[in-house]
Amino acid sequence: MGAQAPETAENELRRRLHAGDREAFAELYESCAQAVYRHALRLTGDWSTAEDIMADTFLAAWQGRERLEEGRGSALPWLLGIATHKCENTRRGLRRRLVFLARQPPPAAVADFSAEAASRLDDRSRLRAVSAALGRLRRQEREVLSLCVWSGLDYEQTAEALGIPVGTVRSRLSRARSRLARIAEQTQRAERAQRPRRNPEPARVHGEVRNTAAIAAQPVREETP
16 A cells, blocks of 8 residues: 555544544654744743743643644644743743843842853844844734744644634735845944944855844745745
8 A cells, every 4th residue: 555645644644633643743843843832932932941841832732622723734834833832821821920020129240250151142142133123023923934934834723723713814924024124224324324434344255144123024035036
């Protein structure tokens, strides 16, 4: 007997998950855990938080497996939809904690070790910069951008993940692309205005991207149909 067609295999996996098959759930975790983690990381900008959200997503998926519809292809959109809601709940909780902390007395001053740790924090700084640019988008636009562009879902899968019409996915993605391009341009102008004029700027390597908002915009431009 030949191998199952991908769509048939995905539908079969959905059926087994719906029935509570633990081996099917292990297969789902192996194939989708990294995609869920990366999606959570893009929406939160924090490695530790993304790991917690990934774990919470799969726990919620197992507990709510009976709500998984059968016969609709890959279960990844379903998982990413759960993760998206987990990220939003985390964001709301963080906002409440920040409000609470803002009312507390300021902590004692500590020595600044940023210069010594700069090289080790380069990746984290870049992630924060990208997250800051994405943070200037509306939440709905940021979610659609992450699912369509970086998670690789098509319009129908993104609509399934978020529980919205396909037309809404298209309009939100279009607005997100336009806003992110404007943010990149604004940030570039601000950086040029802050540069000292007396020291000539070294020539850029072809294709080099220095602007942090442009880093976030770059994959959007590459994926634009």
